[in-house]
Amino acid sequence: MITHIYQSSIHENWYLVLPVEKEDDFSGVPADVLAQFGDPIKIESPDVGPGALGIDLFQVRSDFDTQSYHLAKVVDPEAT
Numbered sequence: 001m002i003t004h005i006y007q008s009s010i011h012e013n014w015y016l017v018l019p020v021e022k023e024d025d026f027s028g029v030p031a032d033v034l035a036q037f038g039d040p041i042k043i044e045s046p047d048v049g050p051g052a053l054g055i056d057l058f059q060v061r062s063d064f065d066t067q068s069y070h071l072a073k074v075v076d077p078e079a080t
Contacts, residue, residue, distance in 0.1 A: 008040070
């Protein structure tokens with residue numbers, strides 16, 4: 001799955017995932033979600049995909065079917 005991933009400027013383990021055709025297009029993300037997320041910082045590394053960050057790929061795909069984004073709040077395994 002080809003996506004664009006952005007890290008939150010406020011929450012270290014929050015990621016916004018957009019479909020490939022929506023690169024840098026946040027128009028489908030509700031304003032309240034963006035306000036909580038902060039400034040999106042694009043992850044540019046081709047080696048870092050959703051799975052490597054602990055993002056549920058099945059949920060991403062499901063969210064892409066119903067909305068134009070996926071917001072992942074990844075729980076740090078060391079914090080549990």
